[in-house]
Amino acid sequence: MKKRIGVMGGTFDPIHHGHLVAASEVASLFQLDEVVFVPTGRPWQKSDQKVSAAEDRYLMTVIATASNPQFSVSRSDIDRGGKTYTIDTLRDLKTDHGDADLFFITGADALSQIFDWRDAQELFELAHFIGVTRPGHILADPGFPEGGVSLVEVPALAISSTDCRQRVAKGDPVWYLVPDGVVRYIDKRRLYR
């Protein structure tokens, strides 16, 4: 039987429980065999923002997902170099995973912009897209191809990486917003100060 692989792309600066709950819920609803988290290398749409080093974001993603045997992390976007485009992510994963069916998991905010992504039409040939609800973001259908996108309600967690970074900068706790190991890693590497 064909494997069913979830792909959760994100900048993960830092990864938080909103990401993990979304991946877990989609894995259960879509009977996925695994979910591969793919931290971005250089997210072109965040070029006006300061983004933490790729290795720090990669390691936080590994720490956050290590205890779940269904979750893994790919270095594909980081090692490819250059700006990160999902079309390249999906092509790499197709090469790595043969004839598996890919399910790209993304938040409502990201999905509503998908027609601005590189090679947007071809994306839908490589993966099924799953848009997860996110507090404060309503997903209007910008003209998705028939059958190309599913929308899923996940338990709402009003957590964002932006908020986590701002809390650390102010000296406020991020315990229970991000996994414990990620709190320790942020502290050890003095990120977001």
Ligand SMILES: Nc1ncnc2c1ncn2[C@@H]1O[C@H](COP(=O)(O)OP(=O)(O)OP(=O)(O)O)[C@@H](O)[C@H]1O
């Ligand atoms: N709380 C959440 N619930 C559902 N989806 C989320 C949540 N937070 C992030 N996502 C989705 O996860 C994917 C990766 O998100 P990303 O790493 O950019 O985190 P973020 O919290 O949106 O970061 P930032 O605040 O820095 O923009 C995106 O598709 C985003 O929409």
Ligand SMILES: O=C(O)c1ccc[n+]([C@@H]2O[C@H](COP(=O)([O-])O)[C@@H](O)[C@H]2O)c1
């Ligand atoms: O391919 C693109 O042009 C593109 C444009 C914007 C975002 N994405 C992808 O969408 C995912 C979520 O991005 P972000 O920056 O909101 O974490 C991540 O995997 C990005 O590589 C991809």
